Amino acid sequence: MTATQAAVRHRPLRAPHAAPLRSAAPLLLLELRRNAMPWILPLIAALFWFDSYRPSTGQAPLWVLRTFWNMGQGHTIIDFGPFVAGVAAWMGSRDARRGTADLVTATVRPRFAAQFATWAATAIWAVGAYLVFVGVMFGVYANQGVAQPNVLNIYGLASWAPAAGPVYATAQRFAALPAATRHAWLATHLAALRSGQLTLVQLP
């Protein structure tokens, strides 16, 4: 018997993408564990409190106003953006910094896959932290009794708007109007107020 007479044995076909996906998960977990993003989060949290949360509490307790302050004016993004960019650059330059670029280029795993895992881990930390911070902030707002701008809120503006602020002055002016005028204006503009197209300082 020679080898030429032996039947060729075929390997069972495997799903071609299962193995890379299975091996990507540990790599991603490793990158999540070794990422530099958590070290910068306390600083971001302090800035987030100072720049986004603290000034927004000076606004009237209306979702529209506070969301506009934080999101519309980009305070929350500005608190995160520069630091996330810096950490991402730091993580991305790791191979060159450690002089291991040649070493890891010769490995089986494509460089794109490894670098993608680094990027994904940084992005997961950044986006996750952003969602947590914003979620906590809005949770605190909810506990403070922040409300939608409805008729009752507007009629009661003068009682809770911060004195000497523009909303308080507007509330005084609005309260001095005849009841019929107030009702007519609210009936016309309530939808715009609720959607945020109008703010309380634009009351007549």
Next chain:
Amino acid sequence: MTAAGVYSSPPGAATALAPRLGPAWLRLARLYAASRRVPAALALLAGLGVLLWAALHWHWNIAGGNAARQFIPLVIETGAAAVIAVTTYGPFGESERATGQWLPWLRLGAAAALTAAAVGVLAAGASGGYLPGGSLALLRNVAGITGTGLLTAVVAGGAFAWAGPMAYVLVTEVALTGNPTTPWIWPGRPTHDLGAALCATGVFAAGLVFITLRGARVSPASDDAGCARPAGH
């Protein structure tokens, strides 16, 4: 024949190279500067000077109040401070500290020289147009923000020293939307405000003292010389 009892090199063994490389202190300073990427930092500082010149010459501005008006110069000054702060990061870690007798003086010299260079190139860049506060405010701002960067390097390590100036400029921009009266927000104070000048000078002096005496923080996480830990930070 053994090496026992031999305490010095034979005459002429290694001295032939030395005269060509200049004095030992100059060679040491050059090697230190290379290890801290000082040439790249100087190139970046020059680029920031050109950027400031372009911003002032072509009147780049953002519509708005005091915060918007100062935003571009302040960000450029912060960039310069961040560059200086990051140069405190060294690749050798503890081994350098254990053997580097002149290391504190090198740290002091590098930080002071780079700050002077930053003020110089930014002042040159300010000749492109009107800079709010003028060169005196530029000197105060750059020195003070550099101090925050040096202090951050002492606390968090040279690699993340840029975070200090970045955080300071964000706090300052928020404060500038109002009317800051505290001297700690020195970019928001008039040029000849004594309190602001003292605060900025104090922060810079504290940064210089701490970076000279303690150096940038070296931790296992940021020590690239240690290959046992392949962490990204």
